[in-house]
Amino acid sequence: MQKLERKFVEKVWGVDRLPPVFGAPQDVRIGEVWYDPPAELQSLLVKALFASERLSVQAHPSDDQAQAMGLGRSGKSECWVITAAEDGATIAVGFRERVSPEAMRSAALDGSIVDLLEWHPVERGDAFYIPAGTVHAIGGGVSLIEVQQNTDITFRLYDYGRPRELHLDDAMQVAITEPYPSHYRSRLGEDTQLVDSEHFRLASVATNETGAIAEWIGKALLIPFEGRASVDGVELAIGECSFVDDIATVEIGGDGLLLVAQPQG
Numbered sequence: 001m002q003k004l005e006r007k008f009v010e011k012v013w014g015v016d017r018l019p020p021v022f023g024a025p026q027d028v029r030i031g032e033v034w035y036d037p038p039a040e041l042q043s044l045l046v047k048a049l050f051a052s053e054r055l056s057v058q059a060h061p062s063d064d065q066a067q068a069m070g071l072g073r074s075g076k077s078e079c080w081v082i083t084a085a086e087d088g089a090t091i092a093v094g095f096r097e098r099v100s101p102e103a104m105r106s107a108a109l110d111g112s113i114v115d116l117l118e119w120h121p122v123e124r125g126d127a128f129y130i131p132a133g134t135v136h137a138i139g140g141g142v143s144l145i146e147v148q149q150n151t152d153i154t155f156r157l158y159d160y161g162r163p164r165e166l167h168l169d170d171a172m173q174v175a176i177t178e179p180y181p182s183h184y185r186s187r188l189g190e191d192t193q194l195v196d197s198e199h200f201r202l203a204s205v206a207t208n209e210t211g212a213i214a215e216w217i218g219k220a221l222l223i224p225f226e227g228r229a230s231v232d233g234v235e236l237a238i239g240e241c242s243f244v245d246d247i248a249t250v251e252i253g254g255d256g257l258l259l260v261a262q263p264q265g
């Protein structure tokens with residue numbers, strides 16, 4: 001088992017103070033904690049996100065689109081598990097109704113795209129799979145764990161007038177201008193398989209009942225979500241992410257809830 005190194009990333013929409021378990025520098029607006037992918041598992045990246053304000057409205061390319069655009073081999077599908085949400089917090093995923101690409105473009109230019117999106121109320125434990133092409137924006141007052149394909153290609157459609165680069169023409173090539181299919185949503189406690197996609201799968205596993213991953217073999221990433229969890233007797237603290245070479249051969253213990261991610265395909 002290998003605990004992954006953490007990297008703190010400043011973001012305009014980040015928070016002034018991360019939970020103490022992260023030991024983050026003070027006086028810096030941190031929005032993301034990146035867990036450095038190990039040499040043995042480079043295809044997935046895990047992040048913890050902390051948003052005090054809305055992130056950009058954005059979309060990511062698929063593998064084929066990224067390759068056709070000369071941006072490398074990998075696109076970016078991702079998933080989120082909400083770890084904390086202030087009262088009334090929302091995230092935007094997909095459109096309320098189907099829109100034409102032209103209507104999306106002009107709404108991105110004047111900012112009214114924010115009102116075309118479906119803003120979903122969220123609470124701790126809600127999970128969303130976000131396939132490449134889904135137009136999305138994480139709202140303020142939300143913290144989450146993200147598991148994503150390991151690439152950093154984000155096409156911003158709209159950024160609330162913040163002075164950051166937009167990528168509207170690229171986004172137009174990849175954005176799906178439709179409502180978000182509800183079967184991509186799940187909830188910890190009700191569902192054990194949160195994501196089962198082309199590129200990765202994600203399960204929520206109670207440390208005393210690991211049936212959800214009984215058939216899993218091979219490399220995996222473990223992210224403690226709640227309570228106390230251990231692997232082969234070593235405690236996994238909240239705020240950490242660990243790599244194991246073969247999930248089938250490790251002994252999970254403790255009294256808590258773990259997220260377990262594994263590459264597929």
Ligand SMILES: O=P(O)(O)OC[C@H]1O[C@@H](O)[C@@H](O)[C@@H](O)[C@@H]1O
Pocket residue numbers: 011013032047054055056058078136138146148154156
């Ligand atoms: O473009 P900004 O607003 O900084 O957001 C960038 C972030 O967006 C989120 O939705 C995720 O895709 C993160 O992996 C990404 O780093």
